[in-house]
Amino acid sequence: MAVPEKVKPEDAQKYYDTADSIGLKPGWMQGEGQPLPEMEPFLWRWNEVEPLVLKSGELVTPDRDVERRTLRLATPGLDRGTTHTITAALQLLLPGECAPAHRHTPTAIRWVLQGQGAYTTVEGDKCYMEPGDLVLTPSWTWHDHNNEGDEPMIWLDGLDVPLVRYLRANFYEAFPEDQQPIVGVAESEKRFASGAMRPAWEDTNVPYSPLWHYKWDKTYDALQKLAEIDASPFDDVAMEFSDPVTGGPVLRTMTCWAQLIRPGICTRAHRQTSCAVYQVYKGQGYSVIDGQRFDWNEGDFFVVPPWVWHEHANDSTDEAILFSIQDIPVMKDMALYREEAYPENAGHQPVTSQFKG
Numbered sequence: 001m002a003v004p005e006k007v008k009p010e011d012a013q014k015y016y017d018t019a020d021s022i023g024l025k026p027g028w029m030q031g032e033g034q035p036l037p038e039m040e041p042f043l044w045r046w047n048e049v050e051p052l053v054l055k056s057g058e059l060v061t062p063d064r065d066v067e068r069r070t071l072r073l074a075t076p077g078l079d080r081g082t083t084h085t086i087t088a089a090l091q092l093l094l095p096g097e098c099a100p101a102h103r104h105t106p107t108a109i110r111w112v113l114q115g116q117g118a119y120t121t122v123e124g125d126k127c128y129m130e131p132g133d134l135v136l137t138p139s140w141t142w143h144d145h146n147n148e149g150d151e152p153m154i155w156l157d158g159l160d161v162p163l164v165r166y167l168r169a170n171f172y173e174a175f176p177e178d179q180q181p182i183v184g185v186a187e188s189e190k191r192f193a194s195g196a197m198r199p200a201w202e203d204t205n206v207p208y209s210p211l212w213h214y215k216w217d218k219t220y221d222a223l224q225k226l227a228e229i230d231a232s233p234f235d236d237v238a239m240e241f242s243d244p245v246t247g248g249p250v251l252r253t254m255t256c257w258a259q260l261i262r263p264g265i266c267t268r269a270h271r272q273t274s275c276a277v278y279q280v281y282k283g284q285g286y287s288v289i290d291g292q293r294f295d296w297n298e299g300d301f302f303v304v305p306p307w308v309w310h311e312h313a314n315d316s317t318d319e320a321i322l323f324s325i326q327d328i329p330v331m332k333d334m335a336l337y338r339e340e341a342y343p344e345n346a347g348h349q350p351v352t353s354q355f356k357g
Contacts, residue, residue, distance in 0.1 A: 038084060039077040039275075039305045041289040043355055046280075046299025053090045053154055062099040062145075064174070069093070070157060073277070075303050081162035082303055083275040085327040086254065089157045093118055093147045101144035101175035106164045107208070107251050108143075110135040111156040111279060111323055112216075113299070117149010122212045124183035129153065132216025132281065134241055134256055134323075138208035140171075142180050156279055156301075158325040160253040188212040192244040209243035209250040223260040223321070234270045234341070236261045236312070249329045259322040261285055261314040268347030269311035272339045276304045276326040283320030287312045291352040309342050309349050 053071055060066045070089040073082045082088040091110075093099060095117070110120060112133045119128045120135050122143050127135050137143040147153050164170050192198055192211040204210045219239075227237045237260035241250050249255035261267070261283070269288065278287075279301050286295045290308040304310050314320045331337040342349060 039075050039303070041292065041294065041303060041305060041308065041310075041355075042075050043294045043296060043300060043302040043357060044073055045357065046297070046301075049090065049301070050154075050299070053092050054152065057092055057094050057152065062093070062097055064100060064178075067102065068099050068157075073301055073303070080165075082277050083162070083305065083327070085160060085163040085275065085330065086277055086325055087157075087159045087161045088277045088301070088325065091145075091155055091157050093145055093153045095147050095150050095152070097147050098178050099145040100178040101142055101180045102173060103140050103142045103175070104172040105139050105169055106159045106161045107139045107253055108137045108157060108159045109251070109254065109256060109325065110137065111158070111256075111325075113154045113156060113279075115147075115149070115151050115153035117151060118145060118147040118153035120145050121180055121182055122188075124181060125187045125212055126182045126185045127188075127213040128186070129155065130216060132219065134214040134219070136209060136212050136250055138206075138251060142175055144175070144179050146179065156323075158254060158256075158277065160251075160327075160330075163253060163327075163330065186213065189215070193218070195242075195244050198244060204245050207252050209241075209245070211244050211250075214241050214250075219258050220321075223258060227260055227262065231262075233268045233347070234311075235259055236265050236267055251329065252333070253327065253330045255326050255328050257322075257324045257326065259312075259324065261312055261320040261322065263314055263317050263319060266313040266315075266348065267311045269309045269342035269349050270339060270347075271307050271309050271342075272328070273306050273337055274326050274328045274331045275306045276324045278302050278304070279323045281321045281323050283314065283318050284316050285312065285314040285320045288349050288351055291349050293351045293354045295355070311342075311348065 056069055060069050062069050070091045072089040075082050112129045112131050114131055119126050122137055123141050188211050222239055223237055231237045239258050241256045243250055280296045280298055284297045286293055289310045294302055
């Protein structure tokens with residue numbers, strides 16, 4: 001920005017320093033119509049993460065003091081959260097353990113990574129968890145986790161805590177007992193899992209999906225069927241988990257996707273005002289994020305900040321499947337969502353560096 005000739009550069013700098021010292025920021029010093037970067041793309045390798053998750057079982061126990069045994073995916077550039085709107089963390093529950101019942105205003109999802117025998121109870125509905133399952137615990141719903149199996153369970157937690165905290169709406173309440181009463185098993189599935197039909201006598205008027213539990217076998221089948229007929233040039237075979245009543249996203253503040261990246265596919269680059277946290281559920285490949293190449297393998301996690309170019313590729317002979325948590329719903333509800341395709345080189349960015357970690 002040009003400084004008028006009547007103001008010497010040293011005087012201008014003194015002005016800015018004085019303004020900064022009393023907490024003032026000149027509006028004309030902001031960026032030219034582009035979001036300012038607050039976080040960096042980053043990747044966490046499962047072969048480094050898993051041992052620490054398992055080791056955490058020797059350090060703490062989920063009880064009324066600890067509540068949840070979790071390790072947060074901490075993105076460089078952010079003090080809290082994995083993005084500015086989403087916190088993602090790995091949770092471990094050992095055989096015989098109970099993560100006690102509570103509820104909170106932040107909304108949460110659970111994406112199951114490994115193990116058998118655990119369940120989450122949501123508002124009295126017992127949901128058995130298996131790898132690839134998505135379990136919702138919407139805002140202010142009672143929920144607890146229990147492992148009645150004989151092996152450790154690990155899942156990915158995704159919560160809108162940074163957004164709720166920023167809005168000063170973060171509330172919490174503990175249930176009187178460690179476990180809430182179970183009133184049914186897989187009831188939400190029996191009512192709504194068909195996706196095309198629902199109980200005729202019920203007026204389901206809640207601001208989230210009444211289906212708590214999305215099973216992996218149905219997710220995988222849906223991806224395979226869509227792959228037979230269509231795909232996105234930017235995301236390949238991408239499907240959004242949906243509310244069976246509204247057809248929209250499962251939650252008001254976050255949406256969840258499953259993406260099949262077929263062998264040999266390299267998607268075109270685009271950017272969005274939304275952000276995303278990815279988990280590589282199956283296979284291997286790479287993503288180019290703002291010119292930086294991120295090679296990923298099964299189990300890895302990576303984050304895509306808002307308004308950065310990104311594309312995905314599968315250079316193997318086997319399919320790759322990505323799960324993601326994105327904040328698209330809140331951006332759309334606030335009329336702030338926008339998307340732009342990369343305009344050059346047939347939609348592919350030049351690779352200028354490679355992530356080393």
